[in-house]
Structure formats: C-alpha cells, structure tokens
Amino acid sequence: MNPALEEFSARTPISVTVDEATCQFHLFVGPWSTFSDCDKARDFMTKQGLSFTSAAGAAGSAPVVKIGATEINGYNEAAMKDALKAQGYPDKADPSKVNYVMTLLILFVFLIYVTMVYGPIAAFLVELFPTRIRYTSMSLPYHIGNGWFGGMLPLTATAVVALYGNIYAGLWYPVLVSVMTVVIGAIFLRETKERDITTYEHES
Numbered sequence: 001m002n003p004a005l006e007e008f009s010a011r012t013p014i015s016v017t018v019d020e021a022t023c024q025f026h027l028f029v030g031p032w033s034t035f036s037d038c039d040k041a042r043d044f045m046t047k048q049g050l051s052f053t054s055a056a057g058a059a060g061s062a063p064v065v066k067i068g069a070t071e072i073n074g075y076n077e078a079a080m081k082d083a084l085k086a087q088g089y090p091d092k093a094d095p096s097k098v099n100y101v102m103t104l105l106i107l108f109v110f111l112i113y114v115t116m117v118y119g120p121i122a123a124f125l126v127e128l129f130p131t132r133i134r135y136t137s138m139s140l141p142y143h144i145g146n147g148w149f150g151g152m153l154p155l156t157a158t159a160v161v162a163l164y165g166n167i168y169a170g171l172w173y174p175v176l177v178s179v180m181t182v183v184i185g186a187i188f189l190r191e192t193k194e195r196d197i198t199t200y201e202h203e204s
Contacts, residue, residue, distance in 0.1 A: 001093055001098055001099075001103055002049075002090065002092075002093035002094075002098070003097050003098075003099065004090035004093070004094060004097060005049055005050075005090055005093070008050075008087070008088060008089055008090060009050055009051060012067065012068045012087050012088075012089075013053070013066075013068065014045060014050055014051070014052040014053070014065075014066065014067050014068075015052060015053045015054070015055055015065070015066045016038075016041050016042060016045065016052050016053070016054055016055070016063060016064075016065050016066075016165065017054075017055040017056070017057045017061075017063065017064040017065075017066075018037075018038040018041065018042075018054065018055075018056070018057050018061075018063040018064075019038065019056075019057050019058065019059055019060060019061050019063075020038075020056050020057075021059065022036040022037070022038045022039075023036065023038040023039060023042070023163075024036065024039055025159055025163055026039060026043075026159055026162070027155055027156065027159050028155070037062060037063050037074065037075035038063050039162075040075045040077075041063045041065055041075050041080075042054075042162045042163070042165065043162055044077060044080060045065075045165070046158065046161050046162040046167075048084065048089070048091075049167060050167070051165055051166050051167045051168075052165040053165060054164070054165050062074040062075070063075055065080055065083075067080065067083040067084060067087060068083070068087045070083040070086065070087075125138050125142070126138070126197075127192045127197055128189070128192065129197075130197055130198065131197060131198045132198075145181075149177050153173060153174060156170070156173045157170025157171070157173050157174075158170060160172065160173060
C-alpha cells in the first residue's frame with residue numbers, strides 16, 4: 001500500500017543505541033506504564049512503520065538514534081521527525097503508486113484461508129464433545145482462542161516489533177500459536193466419526 005515507505009527503509013539505515021537495562025517490554029500499556037527514553041525512541045520508530053537495528057550502549061547512557069547520516073543524542077521526537085523528513089520519509093502513501101491489484105489479491109488469499117477454517121469448524125466443534133457438556137466445552141476453548149490469543153495479537157505484535165526493531169517480527173506470534181495448535185491437535189484430538197456423541201467419553 002505504500003511502496004515509497006519500503007524504498008525509504010531500503011535506502012535509509014536506522015539504528016538505535018541504548019542502555020538495554022532501561023528498556024522494557026510493554027505489553028499492557030496504561031496509566032501505570034512508565035516509558036524510558038529507550039522505550040520512547042523504539043516506540044517512535046515502530047509507529048512510523050520503520051525497521052531499525054538495536055545496539056547496546058554504555059550503562060546509564062542516553063539513547064542515540066541514527067537516521068541515515070544524522071545522529072540524534074537523547075530522545076528528541078521533533079529532531080527525529082526533522083531527520084526523517086530531510087531523508088524523504090513518506091508519511092502518507094501516494095495513491096498513484098499503490099499496487100491495488102496485489103493488495104486485493106493478498107486480501108483475497110487471506111479470506112480464502114478464513115473460509116477454509118470457518119467452513120468445517122461448526123461441524124467439527126459439535127462432534128468434538130459429548131452433547132451433555134458440548135456448550136461449555138465448545139464455548140470455553142473457542143473464546144479463549146479468539147478472545148485471548150486473537151485479541152492479544154495487536155498488543156503482542158506491536159510490543160515484539162518495538163523490542164526487536166523489525167516491522168515483521170510481530171508475525172512470529174501468530175505463526176507460533178498456529179504451530180502450537182497443530183501440535184496439540186495432532187496429539188490430543190480424536191476422530192469421532194464412528195462414535196455416539198451423546199454418550200462417548202474422550203480417551204485418556
């Protein structure tokens with residue numbers, strides 16, 4: 001959707017040198033959260049959609065942000081914005097350069113994957129548990145999966161990106177959750193085709 005942003009990232013190296021002891025992994029952000037200059041510098045770059053490399057600075061040192069050839073000592077948001085602007089940072093996508101065909105194709109592929117899951121999931125879930133405990137047995141894991149694992153995706157992905165400085169690092173969260181479900185499903189799920197689902201008990 002913003003090819004100019006990808007081009008900018010490719011030609012403009014960005015590094016953040018910080019005292020790692022002052023950096024925190026912020027998952028749940030609220031009034032109780034405190035952000036060090038290290039956290040603010042990383043968070044700023046993450047919000048701009050930019051990857052950066054992290055380097056360990058001396059203990060107690062202020063962060064040093066390097067954007068291209070411009071070096072900024074300490075956390076200074078205005079100076080970082082000016083440095084990005086001087087390097088040609090595209091804060092908005094140019095509609096004439098957006099690859100709409102590829103964007104729609106990617107969204108179409110995502111929708112195909114969703115329908116592949118939601119097509120059989122209703123029949124799969126009702127056959128998975130005996131009828132006497134079906135409602136609770138379906139509701140609990142379904143809402144844990146969607147509410148907790150799915151609902152935590154934006155928070156976790158953003159926190160991971162800020163921690164590692166790679167805008168794609170957050171994708172490891174859904175990948176790992178998917179792998180976990182495959183492994184757990186392969187080990188514990190049983191075929192119910194030949195069973196009476198009104199009376200059967202799961203094998204231990």
